Amino acid sequence: xxxxxxxxxxxxxxxxxxxxxxxxxxxxxxxxxxxxxxxxxxxxxxxxxxxxxxxxxxxxxxxxxxxxxxxxxxxxxxxxxxxxxxxxxxxxxxxxxxxxxxxxxxxxxxxxxxxxxxxxxxxxxxxxxxxxxxxxxxxxxxx
Numbered sequence: 001x002x003x004x005x006x007x008x009x010x011x012x013x014x015x016x017x018x019x020x021x022x023x024x025x026x027x028x029x030x031x032x033x034x035x036x037x038x039x040x041x042x043x044x045x046x047x048x049x050x051x052x053x054x055x056x057x058x059x060x061x062x063x064x065x066x067x068x069x070x071x072x073x074x075x076x077x078x079x080x081x082x083x084x085x086x087x088x089x090x091x092x093x094x095x096x097x098x099x100x101x102x103x104x105x106x107x108x109x110x111x112x113x114x115x116x117x118x119x120x121x122x123x124x125x126x127x128x129x130x131x132x133x134x135x136x137x138x139x140x141x142x143x
Contacts, residue, residue, distance in 0.1 A: 001064060001068065009064075019053070040084055043083065054070075058070055098133070
């Protein structure tokens, strides 16, 4: 939106982007060296400005801006949680990549054909990936 040809949308997009970059930069810095105060307290003005921007565009006539403002406002706690806990990743992309081969396997095998089978497959995939990431033996854990 910051690159929109509509000046109003571009200004709103640029303002949101600048605030998000500031907050992300603070999180990256906090991962290297813990700040003297919690990040939400240090960046309360930025957070409030971002909240006001979302609320201001919650009913905007521009579909993309309205949709983005609503989504950001709706998932506010999840999106801003890394401020309180900087060690958390910004996305679940690593988890999705870890489970990608399980999804492919399920498609090749045409699924499990029953809800209990699907649940068992999902639980086992999760256990195997968790053990793999922790360096634990899957068979020993399952035993």
